[in-house]
Amino acid sequence: METNYTTDGMVKKNYRCSLLGHRFVETKKVNNHFSEFECKTCKMQVTNDMRGEKITLTSKLKDINETLFYLNLKKQFLSKFYFRKD
């Protein structure tokens, strides 16, 4: 199967981003410190690091965020339980 990439639009959009900067919107809140963002223009995905700086969202980082996300859910779930007991 032949994959015909129509990269023309993408390149132009990326060019726009390099000129004007990305327009990130939050796509997923991992916890209070981490979120995932996607550029509305070029669909580039980023996350933030410990210092709050945006870094490219690699599949490895995605895995880490996923783990953090579920750990956070677990923590919230557990804290709910503990508060009920008080």
Ligand SMILES: [Zn+2]
């Ligand atoms: Zn962009």
